[in-house]
Amino acid sequence: MAGGDRRRLFFRLWRDYLRQHLGWVLVGLVLLSVEGGSVGALSYLLQPMFDRIFVAREAEAIWPVGMAIAGLFAARALAGVAQAVVLTRVGQRVTADVQGDLVRHVLSLDAEYFQKNAPGSLIERVQGDVTILQGVWSLLLAAGVRDLVALVSLLGVAIAVDPVWTAITAVGVPILILPSLVVQRYVRRKFGALRELVARRTTRLDEIFHSVVPIKLNAMEAYQERRFRELSDRIVQASVKTNAAQAMSPALVDLGVGLGFFLVLVYG
Structure with a gap:
């Protein structure tokens, strides 16, 4: 968007x-x-x-x-x-x-x-x-x-x-901006793909429950279960990637804070 x-x-x-x-x-x-x-x-x-x-x-x-x-x-x-x-x-x-x-x-x-x-x-x-x-x-x-x-x-x-120490710790702020923007763009893209997979799984469940009689008559239970599990596995993979990307934002903040403290110690 x-x-x-x-x-x-x-x-x-x-x-x-x-x-x-x-x-x-x-x-x-x-x-x-x-x-x-x-x-x-x-x-x-x-x-x-x-x-x-x-x-x-x-x-x-x-x-x-x-x-x-x-x-x-x-x-x-x-x-x-x-x-x-x-x-x-x-x-x-x-x-x-x-x-x-x-x-x-x-x-x-x-x-x-x-x-x-x-x-x-x-x-x-x-x-x-x-x-x-x-x-x-x-x-x-x-x-x-x-x-x-x-x-x-x-x-x-x-x-x-101490204004000088404050200025030194602020050095790490610009370093976080570009990586954070890249991470947020990646998260939005992965999150959109995840929502699409979840919608497809809901559709699959709707089709299964509305066609349960033909499924049983044609002995397709195992086939439908396999399709559902394959889609669920893709959702699990997408969820892990999305949450891993989301966890990178606070990790970048921690790196910036650590850099700021290191510079303060070196200066002090």
């Missing part, structure tokens, strides 16, 4: 489905910001914990610093649970609306469309693809807001502590 098509699709999703839940979306954004900002706040509180309590051994600092850290984790926990509930509510409502509109549109098509598209494929499109769409937008919203706030808060604390 081209970039322009993706933008139009996202705009349509927002205009027709997400905008009516704007209030809950804003609540989710605030909760995600609290969850993400707690990372920077924790890094800021680590300095008095080590400097005043562990190094200087100031007994009077134990209670305020300890209560601040405990309160921070409590706020993060509550925000994490609340944002999950809010985003799940919005996502499930949007999924139900999209599926209802999709069924209404499919029912308005002529009989030729149903002759060209197997029922199993249509079922997978209505159920599987729409459910994945809900998961994707929730993931993008969570990652885009929570991780961005966490990154900004961490950068703010790092710059306040």
